[in-house]
Amino acid sequence: MKTSNYLAKLPQEVTIKSIETHQGYDSFTLEKQRLCPHCGSVHCVIKDSGALQTVRHIPINNRGTELSFHKRRLLCKDCNTTFYETPYWIHPSLHMTWALYDSILLDLMEPIPQTEIAKKNCVTESIVQSVLKTINFGLPAHLPETINIDEFKGNSGVWSQKHHKWYLNKYHCNISDGDSHAVIDVLDQISTAYLHKYFQQFSLEERKHVKYFCCDMSNGFVSLAKKDFPNAKICIDPFHVINRLNDMVDDVRRRYQHEFQEKGETENYKKIKSHTPFKNKAG
Ligand SMILES: [Zn+2]
Incomplete structure (x- = not known):
C-alpha cells in the first residue's frame, strides 16, 4: 500500500509525481495506472496524451488541494478497444473528487452556514453551492388530502x-x-x-x-x-386569523394611546400602554 496515497486520501492506482506549493493551497501532479475498463487489463498503450485536467480534492493539513493529471486516450492490447480514461474517483460533472463531494455533502446535512462549510473544505462558497444544487429530491409522488x-x-x-x-x-x-x-x-x-x-x-x-x-x-x-x-x-389557518385579530386590536390600542398622549391624559396613557397584547411572530 502506498502510504502517501493513503494519507492524501487518493486511490492506490495513482502515483504522486510532484507537489507544488502555492499561496493557500497545494497542487499535486498525478500519474494514473493504465487500466482497461472493459477487461481490467493493464496492457494499455497511450493513443493520445489528452488535455491536462485539474480537479479539487479534500484539504490536506488544512490546506486546499488541487490534483492535475492527463485525461488520456488508451488502447487495450488485450481486448483491442480504445477509450478515454474516466477515473471512478472523480465526480462526472463537478471539477472535484468524490472524496471532496462527500465531505461537502456531509457538512451540508449539519446546521452550519455555507461560509463555514466552504472554509472547512478550503473551497469557495460557490463550490459548496454547486454540490447543494446536485441534490434533488424530485416531485412528491402524490399530493395529500x-x-x-x-x-x-x-x-x-x-x-x-x-x-x-x-x-x-x-x-x-x-x-x-x-x-x-x-x-x-x-x-x-x-x-x-x-x-x-x-x-x-x-x-x-x-x-x-x-x-x-x-x-x-x-x-x-x-x-x-x-x-x-x-x-x-x-x-x-386559525393561527393567522388570531394573529390578524391581535394586530387589529393593537392598532386600535395604539390609536388611543397616541390620542391620550396628544391630550396629555397621562393616567389613561399609562393604563393603555401596559396592555400590549401578546404577539407571536412565528409564521
Ligand atoms: Zn481491455
Whole structure:
C-alpha cells in the first residue's frame, strides 16, 4: 500500500509525481495506472496524451488541494478497444473528487452556514453551492388530502456567474401534509406564478384529490387554491386569523394611546400602554 496515497486520501492506482506549493493551497501532479475498463487489463498503450485536467480534492493539513493529471486516450492490447480514461474517483460533472463531494455533502446535512462549510473544505462558497444544487429530491409522488402551505423567511438564492453576485429570495414556501404533518416540499419562491407552475406538474386527477387547502389570508395562496385545486375547501389557518385579530386590536390600542398622549391624559396613557397584547411572530 502506498502510504502517501493513503494519507492524501487518493486511490492506490495513482502515483504522486510532484507537489507544488502555492499561496493557500497545494497542487499535486498525478500519474494514473493504465487500466482497461472493459477487461481490467493493464496492457494499455497511450493513443493520445489528452488535455491536462485539474480537479479539487479534500484539504490536506488544512490546506486546499488541487490534483492535475492527463485525461488520456488508451488502447487495450488485450481486448483491442480504445477509450478515454474516466477515473471512478472523480465526480462526472463537478471539477472535484468524490472524496471532496462527500465531505461537502456531509457538512451540508449539519446546521452550519455555507461560509463555514466552504472554509472547512478550503473551497469557495460557490463550490459548496454547486454540490447543494446536485441534490434533488424530485416531485412528491402524490399530493395529500390536506395541503398546508405557508411562507417563511430564508436566505437561499441563485448565484449569478455572469454578475458575480447572489440573487436572494427573501421568502420561501413550505408545503406539508396537514394530516401526517410531514413536509412534502420546500420551494425557494412564493410568487403565485411560480407556485401555479409547480402544482401544474401534478395531473388534474391528482389535484382533484386534495380536499383541504390550508393557508393564510394572502390573496396569492387563495387564488392559487381556486385555480389549481377545484375540489378543495380553502381553510384559513386559525393561527393567522388570531394573529390578524391581535394586530387589529393593537392598532386600535395604539390609536388611543397616541390620542391620550396628544391630550396629555397621562393616567389613561399609562393604563393603555401596559396592555400590549401578546404577539407571536412565528409564521
Ligand atoms: Zn481491455
